[in-house]
Amino acid sequence: MTRTRLLTLTPFVILALLVWLVSVPVSNRPVTHNIVMTADQFAFDPPVLRVNQGDTVRLTLQAADVVHGFYLDGYGLNTRIEPGVSRQIEFTADRAGKFRYRCSVSCGSLHPFMIGELVVNPNFPFYRAVGITLITVIAVLVYLRKFPPAPV
């Protein structure tokens, strides 16, 4: 009895392992992003950075009007940006999640709202997670159909 139950689940387990482990041509090898980030009153351009975990981010920071700062939450980076003097910072996005970058030098009335967002996608690609979830759902449905639980 237990054996047949296990046998029913085996193909699903194998399928899930395949989805998890088989490499697909879409590579997620780390890349280096060269980004020019301009700070002016009261925004960063680009306002959102999207990278994958493990990528190297090389930022060239420029200020367009007054002195601004660049502070990146979670990574503890802090730099001062002077108009006319561009600054380069480089870091590896090794922590997944959403991190805010904000101006760290008081630059005017709307300074507290001068915020941008760094999105570091986890390296486990989304479509694999979707695949495994779908397989689990189907496996549970098939299992319940074959071995309905005893009525209470």
Add this chain to the structure above:
Amino acid sequence: MTTPTNRLERFALAVLLFILAGVPVALLGYQYFVRLALSPVRVIDITAAAPEAGGFQPDAIRVAAGETVRLRFSVPDVTHGIAIGPGLGIDIGHVDPGQVREVEVTFDRPGRYTVYCSTWCSPNHWRMRGTIEVYDPSQPDALPPSQPPDPALESLAARGINIDAEHPAETIPDTPPSPGRGAEITATHQNTLPADLFNPAWRQQHSPVEAWSMLVAHGMNQPDAWDVVAHLWTSSLQGDRLAQASTLYAKNCAACHGEDGSGTGPGAAVLQAQHALEHSDMPQAGKPTAFADPRIMLGGRSEIYYAKIRRGGMGTGMPGFGQIFTPEESWMLAEYLWRFVFVPAENRP
């Protein structure tokens, strides 16, 4: 009739008045009287705002020669850089909103000094200046001595050279010249090259194109001649002087002329828009000079760029730096400009 309740109420009122009046009196009294009275030197509080918001307040300070004063700077709007010149080497650097930075200064000699902002802070940044007049304590009413006339500017005027005219180069190198190769060629031909070329004063008064024509007339092939000129025109600014010039450029010039000398710094667009509003007949004049453009630069001379730096541009957004820089600092900057045409971008600091 005084009842006990009545008396208590009066007491409460007295306490309340004491708090309401006492706290501000204590704070303001400390800020404006006690602190100043306790300080062994004269304290001058200066608020530094962008020029459209008031600039330096106070913007004119009188100090006796030999007197030590403590200047305390605070800023109400955005970050400013505070420096005092010429020739004092006082640069407090950035003062952020909310900070108070101070400096103690003793002015030894009577004269006129300028306190200025050293960081691009607004479209009117270059108007952000204040004066410090240092008087002779024995003659407090005498005017401070004015700057002696600048020999380089006088000499240009005497020779009838218009520093506001354009000096375009008739010929420019086909490929970017290499000062490194130029140094090698110079070393091997040292004795046969015209002696004038090795005289820094001669180089200040002649353009690279003139020197190049001389070398070509001398029998050198054209690319080699450019390499030699590139070497010579960048040779006098080395080591410490180069580092100093680079800092001066970054603080005072890069905001408009661009850190790469392309004339497209963050201030350039603002100045051009301002200029176009005021002078719709000559909108081009508001464009900061691109030092990296050989066509613009190579027909000019160090002395012309020096004069422009000291006096400023007429009818352009270029401010005069004669009240801020010493002549030596101005020469260093003028020589620094050649690096944008002669030194490849990757070899610049």
